[in-house]
Amino acid sequence: MTAFAPGLNEVRQRTFPFPARHFLSVADLDREQVSGLLDLAEGFVALNRQKAKKLDLLKGRTLVNLFFEASTRTQSSFELAGKRLGADVVNMAPRSSSIVKGETLIDTAVTLNAMQPDILVVRHGASGAASLLSQKVTCSVINAGDGQHEHPSQALLDALALRRAFGRIEGLVVAICGDVLHSRVARSNVGLLTQMGARVIMMLRLQLERMQGALVPSAREYNRLFGLDREKLALAAPHVRVMHPGPMNRGVEIDSDVADDLGVSLIQNQVEMGVAARMAVLAAMAARLDNE
Amino acid sequence: MTAFAPGLNEVRQRTFPFPARHFLSVADLDREQVSGLLDLAEGFVALNRQKAKKLDLLKGRTLVNLFFEASTRTQSSFELAGKRLGADVVNMAPRSSSIVKGETLIDTAVTLNAMQPDILVVRHGASGAASLLSQKVTCSVINAGDGQHEHPSQALLDALALRRAFGRIEGLVVAICGDVLHSRVARSNVGLLTQMGARVIMMLRLQLERMQGALVPSAREYNRLFGLDREKLALAAPHVRVMHPGPMNRGVEIDSDVADDLGVSLIQNQVEMGVAARMAVLAAMAARLDNE
Amino acid sequence: MTAFAPGLNEVRQRTFPFPARHFLSVADLDREQVSGLLDLAEGFVALNRQKAKKLDLLKGRTLVNLFFEASTRTQSSFELAGKRLGADVVNMAPRSSSIVKGETLIDTAVTLNAMQPDILVVRHGASGAASLLSQKVTCSVINAGDGQHEHPSQALLDALALRRAFGRIEGLVVAICGDVLHSRVARSNVGLLTQMGARVIMMLRLQLERMQGALVPSAREYNRLFGLDREKLALAAPHVRVMHPGPMNRGVEIDSDVADDLGVSLIQNQVEMGVAARMAVLAAMAARLDNE
Numbered sequence: 082m083t084a085f086a087p088g089l090n091e092v093r094q095r096t097f098p099f100p101a102r103h104f105l106s107v108a109d110l111d112r113e114q115v116s117g118l119l120d121l122a123e124g125f126v127a128l129n130r131q132k133a134k135k136l137d138l139l140k141g142r143t144l145v146n147l148f149f150e151a152s153t154r155t156q157s158s159f160e161l162a163g164k165r166l167g168a169d170v171v172n173m174a175p176r177s178s179s180i181v182k183g184e185t186l187i188d189t190a191v192t193l194n195a196m197q198p199d200i201l202v203v204r205h206g207a208s209g210a211a212s213l214l215s216q217k218v219t220c221s222v223i224n225a226g227d228g229q230h231e232h233p234s235q236a237l238l239d240a241l242a243l244r245r246a247f248g249r250i251e252g253l254v255v256a257i258c259g260d261v262l263h264s265r266v267a268r269s270n271v272g273l274l275t276q277m278g279a280r281v282i283m284m285l286r287l288q289l290e291r292m293q294g295a296l297v298p299s300a301r302e303y304n305r306l307f308g309l310d311r312e313k314l315a316l317a318a319p320h321v322r323v324m325h326p327g328p329m330n331r332g333v334e335i336d337s338d339v340a341d342d343l344g345v346s347l348i349q350n351q352v353e354m355g356v357a358a359r360m361a362v363l364a365a366m367a368a369r370l371d372n373e
Numbered sequence: 374m375t376a377f378a379p380g381l382n383e384v385r386q387r388t389f390p391f392p393a394r395h396f397l398s399v400a401d402l403d404r405e406q407v408s409g410l411l412d413l414a415e416g417f418v419a420l421n422r423q424k425a426k427k428l429d430l431l432k433g434r435t436l437v438n439l440f441f442e443a444s445t446r447t448q449s450s451f452e453l454a455g456k457r458l459g460a461d462v463v464n465m466a467p468r469s470s471s472i473v474k475g476e477t478l479i480d481t482a483v484t485l486n487a488m489q490p491d492i493l494v495v496r497h498g499a500s501g502a503a504s505l506l507s508q509k510v511t512c513s514v515i516n517a518g519d520g521q522h523e524h525p526s527q528a529l530l531d532a533l534a535l536r537r538a539f540g541r542i543e544g545l546v547v548a549i550c551g552d553v554l555h556s557r558v559a560r561s562n563v564g565l566l567t568q569m570g571a572r573v574i575m576m577l578r579l580q581l582e583r584m585q586g587a588l589v590p591s592a593r594e595y596n597r598l599f600g601l602d603r604e605k606l607a608l609a610a611p612h613v614r615v616m617h618p619g620p621m622n623r624g625v626e627i628d629s630d631v632a633d634d635l636g637v638s639l640i641q642n643q644v645e646m647g648v649a650a651r652m653a654v655l656a657a658m659a660a661r662l663d664n665e
Numbered sequence: 666m667t668a669f670a671p672g673l674n675e676v677r678q679r680t681f682p683f684p685a686r687h688f689l690s691v692a693d694l695d696r697e698q699v700s701g702l703l704d705l706a707e708g709f710v711a712l713n714r715q716k717a718k719k720l721d722l723l724k725g726r727t728l729v730n731l732f733f734e735a736s737t738r739t740q741s742s743f744e745l746a747g748k749r750l751g752a753d754v755v756n757m758a759p760r761s762s763s764i765v766k767g768e769t770l771i772d773t774a775v776t777l778n779a780m781q782p783d784i785l786v787v788r789h790g791a792s793g794a795a796s797l798l799s800q801k802v803t804c805s806v807i808n809a810g811d812g813q814h815e816h817p818s819q820a821l822l823d824a825l826a827l828r829r830a831f832g833r834i835e836g837l838v839v840a841i842c843g844d845v846l847h848s849r850v851a852r853s854n855v856g857l858l859t860q861m862g863a864r865v866i867m868m869l870r871l872q873l874e875r876m877q878g879a880l881v882p883s884a885r886e887y888n889r890l891f892g893l894d895r896e897k898l899a900l901a902a903p904h905v906r907v908m909h910p911g912p913m914n915r916g917v918e919i920d921s922d923v924a925d926d927l928g929v930s931l932i933q934n935q936v937e938m939g940v941a942a943r944m945a946v947l948a949a950m951a952a953r954l955d956n957e
Contacts (some may be wrong), residue, residue, distance in 0.1 A: 129781045132954060133725030135753070141425030143453065153759055154776060161727065161780055164753040169427070169456040188621060192446060195644035196453055197421045235459055329772060352779035370424060425951030435745060461719070461748040463741055479911060484738060487936035488714045488745055662716060 088095045089123075089136055092364070095121045096138065098372050099365035103215040103222040107233045107273040112154050115277060119241050122354070122361035126241075129165070129356060138364050139168035145190070145198040146172045148225070150203040154237075154327055154352070155225050159202045166367070169209050174351050182296055186210065187367050194218035198365055203227070208265075221366050229263045229334035236269035238358040240277060242351045251278030254318075258284040258309070259334060295336075310336040316346070380426055384420075387413050387556040388430065391663035395507040395514040396654055399565040401527045408567060413534050414646070414653035418533075421457070421648060428658050431460035437490040438464045439481070440517070441497040446619055447517050451494045454651035458659070463490075478502065479509050486510035492616045492658055495519070500557075507571075513658050521555045527618055528561035532569060534639045537646070538614050542571030546610075549553040550601070551626060592625050602628040606637070614639050634638070680722065683951035687799040687806040691817045693859040699861060703825050706945035708711075710825075711938060713749070721949050723752035724917055729754070729895070730756045731773070732809070733789040738911055738936070739809050739819075739904070743786045746787040746943035750915045750951070755782075764890055770794065770803050778802035784950055787811070792849075805950050813847045819910055820853035822942040824861060826931045830906050835862030838902075841870045843918060850910045884917050894920040898929070906931050 097117055101109045110118070118126040128134055143161035148156050150246050156172065161172040175189055186205070193201065200221045203211045208228030228231040244250050255274055261267040261283050271281050305308075314321065323339055325348050340346055389409055393401045402410070420426055436455035440448050448464065455462040467481055478497070485493060492513045495503045507514040518524040536542050547566055553559035553575050563573050591598030596602075606613065615631055617640045623629050632638055681701055685693045694702070712718055728747035732740050740756065748755040755941045759773055770789070777785060784805045792812030799806040810816040828834050839858055845851040845867050855865050888894075898905065907923055908931050915921050924930055 098940075131725075132783070133726040134727060134781070141423075141427040143426060143457070145449075153757055155778075157755055157757060158780065160755055161753070164755070166725070169453070171452055171456070173445055173449060175445055185623075187622070188619075188623075191641055192619060193449075194642050196450065196648050197426070197645065199424070268594045312880050325771075327776060328769070331769075331772075349775055349779045352776050353781065387755070431718040433715075435718060435749070437741075459743070463744055463748070465737055465741060477915075480911075480915075483933055484911060484936050485741075488742065488940050489718070489931045489937065599801070603955055 087184050092121075092136060094136065094163070095124055096280075096364045096368045098369035099221075099362065101223075102234055103211075104366070104368070105215060105222065105224045105233045107214050107236050107269050107276070109233070110273075110276075112276055112278075115240065115273060117235070118237060118358070118361045118365060119244055121364060122237075122241050123273040125357035125360040125364075126245075129353070132366060134165050135167065137163065137167040137369050139166040139199075141164060142168045142199040142367060143197065144168040144170045144200045144202065144363070144368070145193060145196075146170065147193065147201055147203045147226075148172070148174050149186075149203075149210075150226070152204060155204065155355075158352075158355045159223075159225065161356050161361050162363055163200075165356075166360055167365055168199075168363070169222065181351055185214070185300065190214040190217050194220055199370055200363065220320060221370065223362065223366070223370075226265055228265065229268070230265050231269045231272075232265040233269050233273070234355075234359055234362060235266050236273040237362065238354040239324060239326075239353040240273055241358050242324065242347045243279075243322075244272075245350070245354070246347055247320075250274065253279040254280050256282040256284060256317075258307070263283055300330075304333050306337075308332070308334055309339055311338055314339055321345065324348060324351055326351070349356055381451075381521070384413075384428060384430070384656070385414055388656045388660045390664050391513075391657035394661070395503075396514075397504050397507060397514065397516045397523055399528050399561050399568070400521045401525070402565075404568055404570075407529070407532065409564060410650070410653045410657060411536055413656060414529075414533050414649040416417055417649040417652040417656075418645065420652075421645070426457050428457065429459040431455060431458040431491075431568055431659050433654045434460045434491040434659060434662070435489065436460040436462045436492045436494065436655070437485060437488075438462065438517075439485065439495045440464070440466050441478075441495075441502075442518070444496060445577050447496065447647075450644075450647045451515075451517065453648050454655055455464070455492075455594050456621065457648075458652060460492075460655070461533075471565070475587055477479075479505070486512055497593065513662065515658070517620060518557055521560070522557050523564075524557040526560050526647075526651055526654055527558050528565040529614060529654065530566065530643060530647040531562055531618075532565055532644040533650050534616065534643045535566075535571075535614075538575055539612075540651065542566065545571040547571050548574040548576060548609075550599070553577055577610050592622075594626075596625050596657070600624070600626055600628060601631055603630055606631055613637065615663070616640060616643055618643070630641065647658040676705075676720060676722070676948070679708055679840060680948045680952045681705075682956050683805075683949035686953070687795075687808075687940050688817055688950070689799060689806065689808045690798050691820050691853050691860070693817070694857075694860075696860055696862075699821070699824065699857060702821060702942070702949060703906045704827055705948060706821075706842070706941040707763050707912040709941035709948075710829075710878040710937065712944075718749050718891070719751065720749065721751040722784075723747060723750040723918045723951050726752045726783040726951060726954070727781065728752040728754045728784045728786065728811075728947070729780075730754065730759050731777065731785055733770075733787075733794075734755070734810070736788060736810070739788065739939075742936075742939045743807075743809065743943050745946055747784075747938050749839050749940075750944055750947055752784075752947070771797070774798040778804055778814060783954055784947065805849045805954065807946065808948070810849055812849065813852070814849050815853045815856075817853050817857070818847040818939075818943055818946055819850050820909050821859040821946065822935060823854055823908060823910075823940040824857055825942050826908065826935045827858075827863075827906075829934070830931055831904075834858065837863040838866065839863050840866040840868060840901075842891070845869055884914075890921075892916070892918055893923055895922055898923055905929065908932060908935055910935070 100114050103327045160170050198220050202223045202225050204225040208230035211224035213350050257267050323346050389426050392406050406482045435498050438448050494515045494517050496517040497519050500522035503516035549559050615638050684698050703824040715910050744754050782804050786807045786809050793812035795808035795811045841851045
């Protein structure tokens with residue numbers, strides 16, 4: 082976990098083949114593999130803070146970002162990760178109505194695959210879409226969010242941010258608040274954090290949408306009942322840290338007062354860890370492809 | 374036509390200057406030049422199947438994709454082709470209403486040209502747009518589809534797919550079905566395939582749109598009358614192969630049963646050949662620019 | 666100002682650290698610094714006219730184009746400038762409604778900054794947006810247009826075009842016509858050109874929008890009263906040159922007759938100078954970052 086001078090040789094030494102052909106779920110990784118990826122990511126955190134942020138681990142490789150759902154944050158995180166590792170990166174945003182049908186989703190994947198990308202990063206509104214695609218292509222597929230199912234690279238970056246903040250993940254008590262029933266971020270985080278030895282408290286908010294006809298509270302009322310403010314935060318442990326996958330609805334689920342307090346908030350830190358964690362996944366993917 | 378290890382030296386040896394400053398029409402190429410480009414493309418097919426898919430033939434060159442009509446498939450095919458050859462690639466999608474007027478089309482081209490791209494890949498809804506642009510700029514222009522006129526790189530990739538499937542183009546009997554009157558793909562394919570010695574049967578579908586007021590058949594009826602299914606396919610020669618430029622309307626003009634039968638369908642193959650054929654065109658264009 | 670063979674060594678020798686961390690306004694540059702940037706830009710003009718247009722001055726650096734307002738011309742100018750200097754370039758176009766609130770603008774900047782770009786090029790509809798962002802990030806910010814405030818790289822490219830056309834800027838009489846009250850281009854140009862010793866005549870057009878209820882003249886009437894045509898141009902000095910930042914409304918504020926006369930019009934030239942001037946700014950920014 083210590084920072085190291087991220088020379089190419091050191092990075093190569095730390096890089097190991099990704100354990101699976103695809104990265105669809107946090108269940109694809111065991112505890113040791115997660116630790117290895119976090120260690121590798123530490124090197125990329127240091128690299129990204131240097132002026133020369135470029136390595137050639139993915140030189141000659143093609144990374145395609147296939148985002149059926151728009152996401153500036155996640156897409157540019159993968160785009161930067163790929164480019165900094167030397168890959169050719171192509172963004173595709175097939176959000177036209179012609180994509181709606183399931184058969185067309187597969188046609189898109191098969192078409193893309195015929196262009197021989199090495200790694201396909203997919204976000205799609207349907208749970209299971211990334212897994213379905215992975216069965217139809219010969220390249221590696223990374224799930225960048227599929228419906229309410231999983232968002233495994235988000236869980237990896239959150240684990241990295243936590244490990245850097247506390248020095249460990251084991252034994253931490255993590256509360257995940259909000260609409261956790263429908264959240265792929267929550268699902269992936271629970272899986273990965275418990276595997277790493279954290280205890281996780283899940284807090285379901287009231288299913289307000291069920292009461293919509295009868296009672297629609299204002300954003301202000303939502304904030305009063307469920308929003309994280311100083312008062313609610315005072316109930317947590319003294320060393321508590323706050324995370325949010327973004328984008329934030331300030332004044333709704335979180336107060337700016339809390340979000341912007343760098344002594345408490347890891348939110349900016351999460352974004353930085355996102356690029357580094359994805360570089361670790363891509364480097365490991367490339368190492369696996371090199372061995373094939 | 375045999376595959377070769379696409380080392381940089383071999384590719385350089387096979388590369389020859391593109392015969393014209395622009396690639397606007399299949400009429401820009403004679404039979405020998407088509408064969409030369411297909412031979413060159415074979416090298417890129419092999420290259421793209423390797424893990425290191427990168428050459429430097431277009432290093433320092435700028436390729437601009439100027440797509441007035443959206444096309445994920447063709448645009449990313451050219452983008453990948455350019456990037457794998459080392460070019461800097463910039464995508465532009467000027468689809469705003471301000472582009473509608475012809476004078477503005479030329480202003481866009483002249484503006485772009487002042488940024489000194491080496492190669493401008495243009496798709497536009499108006500027949501003749503690429504030719505018009507080519508007269509206003511100093512860079513090379515590749516027509517990636519202009520209205521109902523031509524789509525010459527599509528014809529080249531189709532010829533490549535055919536030559537690989539049958540070992541030759543000469544003597545093949547090719548039937549082009551659908552709304553061939555309005556199809557730039559049909560127009561370019563007929564020109565190039567007949568030049569290479571194929572015989573081509575054109576099949577005009579009924580001009581259903583003319584009867585729109587009186588009789589609008591359902592997609593199902595269209596499929597029954599004109600859609601390619603197993604039954605109709607049985608009337609063709611035993612070694613028949615099926616091609617489609619994509620995107621497919623499954624269950625309308627083609628049945629999934631036929632489209633997905635890899636013993637018969639060359640459709641995925643066409644996409645792969647698309648990247649390789651465009652790399653051949655770009656490499657030849659760059660060789661011509663190097664000589665100027 | 667003479668052209669030089671833009672070998673990497675010569676370019677490195679001419680490159681100097683940008684005088685400020687950010688480039689928000691023409692007021693960030695004194696007269697000598699403007700001259701130095703124009704001299705540097707001359708080298709990039711020559712480079713861009715060569716077949717190999719690539720240097721490594723920004724290798725390993727990340728440039729992010731963050732355009733809240735669409736602008737094909739300015740965005741691709743910066744994209745090309747960055748790529749030709751070897752940077753990794755990422756385009757972001759967050760134009761969704763979620764960006765409207767000022768606090769979200771800052772969240773976007775802080776998020777982006779956590780991905781460690783070296784240079785952030787920002788266009789935004791609100792005056793002062795670039796300056797606000799620059800206070801929230803650790804990277805360098807280049808203002809590519811903020812509301813009615815400034816567009817400093819446009820002023821730099823216009824100065825370059827003028828200096829090349831007349832051999833000097835000092836003593837030139839420059840008339841800026843149109844809605845100069847609301848124009849960031851006019852504001853930046855007046856600041857930079859007067860600093861370089863030009864005299865500038867500002868011509869406010871009538872505030873037609875104030876009379877909208879009472880009198881809405883047609884585009885034709887606008888053209889007759891305010892449009893630049895041969896007749897009005899004849900009133901200027903014999904060596905007069907015409908500039909326009911684009912995109913032009915032909916037949917409204919300028920006649921094609923004037924715009925397309927290469928003996929008079931510098932309009933195409935401005936676009937070419939745009940890429941070169943931005944390369945000069947980026948190279949100087951990188952030199953400053955290298956020294957930090």
